[in-house]
Amino acid sequence: RIDGQRLWRRLMALAQIGATPAGGNRRLALTELDGQGRDLVTQWARELGCSIRVDAIGNIFMRRAGRLDLPAVMTGSHIDTQPTGGKFDGNFGVLSGIEVLSTLHQAGVVTDRPLEVAIWTNEEGSRFVPVMMGSGVYCGAFTLASALAAVDLDGISVATALDAIGYAGSDHIETPACYFEAHIEQGPVLEAHDKVIGVVEAALGQRWYTVTVKGMEAHAGPTPMAMRRDALLCSARLIAEVNAIALANAPNGRGTVGWIENYPNSRNVIPGQVRFSVDLRAADETTLGGMDAALRAACARAAADAHLAIDVEQVVYFPAQAFDATLIASVRQASDSLGLSWMPAVSGAGHDAVYVARVAPTAMIFVPCKDGISHNEIESAEPEHLEAGCNVLLRAMLAAARA
Amino acid sequence: RIDGQRLWRRLMALAQIGATPAGGNRRLALTELDGQGRDLVTQWARELGCSIRVDAIGNIFMRRAGRLDLPAVMTGSHIDTQPTGGKFDGNFGVLSGIEVLSTLHQAGVVTDRPLEVAIWTNEEGSRFVPVMMGSGVYCGAFTLASALAAVDLDGISVATALDAIGYAGSDHIETPACYFEAHIEQGPVLEAHDKVIGVVEAALGQRWYTVTVKGMEAHAGPTPMAMRRDALLCSARLIAEVNAIALANAPNGRGTVGWIENYPNSRNVIPGQVRFSVDLRAADETTLGGMDAALRAACARAAADAHLAIDVEQVVYFPAQAFDATLIASVRQASDSLGLSWMPAVSGAGHDAVYVARVAPTAMIFVPCKDGISHNEIESAEPEHLEAGCNVLLRAMLAAARA
């Protein structure tokens, strides 16, 4: 059994780096704070005798040697956060891995296979797009070069930011034997069903876009309503359409506009250009494809109606991903053997596990979070639930580590 | 007759200060560039033997003495611009005044009454709210203290910014005998009717607001559509409502959302808080009052429907303003005597003249601008039209300057 208090202490220690007054975490990918978080976690791993490797996109791999020279059993997640993020999203998965290693270290257990804990770079996708960047590169979802060239809103590239915090590595990391990821659910289902463990069977597919609406700046007073080409008004209508598209694809269809940039953004100027993000999600390819078509049709209609130019650029795409049946069964068994209540779950969020599942058998373990709220400074989780999830991870990893 | 080429040369020289690559002007109120513009124009006035005075809100008054110690005939406008503004909005009115003084100086004419050219502070209202700040303080529409305390988005106050550019004065300026303001129309009506001069009879009333929508940040993936309290989606619906309110009050009703701020503005976070501006305009108090009520009702409905808190704060208000019948007639006569085509006009924009009309007889002279486009870097006007408008100003001022 893992030490739930040690796990909690480490979660709270990591949460000090980029702590916000509202009790959350702001540790954007590849900032100085992210660097400090990486330093802290790798320090803990070193104290357990782990070797540390870093690859070219800055993913960190902390390895505890096994008896045999076989592919490792890997776990991990991310420690970057949203601009107004919480203390558990990502951090729980990484520190659960470290806790598993600490428990084995203390008990003097040596596994057949090596165990490896990964910190994936820029999972959140809020400073740099695409989301799940480090695991995406590792699994070949897109190229290293394209990821290194991505820039934030200030024009700083991933390559530059990695250099600045000293995490531009060059290690080549073999494909693991299998991969587990523990994570808070980030949704309300476990809580609603009063279950402690979500046995994750699949994750929703996602398509993200940058939509650019080009209108015509003009004076908010003398310009007659009929003569306007108002880029913000047109965008507002499209934001409502994105919501309608999601509702038309219930129960799993999701549609969100989280980011918007208005130009020139002056009170008495009719906006001339607006850029905004669209995030569409669905449980299967047919539905997600239909939502994509509906978005493009809505934009084409809006452009024609309002005499504006609208550009729709897809910036993230991955299909819904099923996890490995054998590993799923192993998570279920671990939960049962620990006497924990569980239910099957579908992940509404993307996770590094979604990309790793392309190269190795993968499964995820969810624990509840308060009111289903995540990507919010008030994100909260019960110590007992976190401890339970980590115990499930320990058993599932031990089972997989047998040669 | 004024010298149209000199007027044009000065317009182009002033437009060098804060020139943008797209051919426009970015000289926000009380920035260093605004200071440079003020220095340039006052230098020209000094060369004409004018005395220069500056009041506590930074309005500049450039006076050419008359034969008699009577209240002055005043003209003026502003030289601050929109973030993506043009070369003529405001600048034309100020430099027309300087051109009138230059013409009289050259001809050795001394008028009975003094003539005075004003540069009003922060007319545009895009760096600091309220709009028409300098003339508003001068005419008692709001207090000096409240204006000095207004801050920009970086938290810099008007008082600090005035100090920084050396235009925090202390002169007391008497009420003028009357006030004229020449300005580009900023709308399409004169061009559509092929007229050179707009004899402005009134200006639309305005109400501006800051609307704050408070929802709940949550994850764009796992959060079911029905559980969301999306501040941006709610704001998008309100932006469409603002447009509908204006259309329902045709032909003079105007409604614009020019500014929006989304929080935390991350692609995969359901927005938790949005602030946006609303700018409503109408030709009479009843209509404007009805639009205000419609906006507040729409916000109350939206708050109830979407389980969000919405705050509506009015930040600018002035009723529609009629100009002085005698001065209007004088502008008409001047146009006729110069053989210029003219038509009556209503100003859709606010102008410093709208506030000055509260304390002194006031009239305005419009000239066409290309395609009716203003508050845009491509704002453009014909040299002949500008010259014609300035000649009308000269005649109207000379007539008013007789004791």
Ligand SMILES: NC(=O)NCCC(=O)O
């Ligand atoms: N788990 C998580 O918050 N991932 C971010 C990617 C997403 O938006 O699904």
Ligand SMILES: NC(=O)NCCC(=O)O
């Ligand atoms: N003339 C002008 O552009 N004034 C700005 C104030 C307004 O928005 O009406």
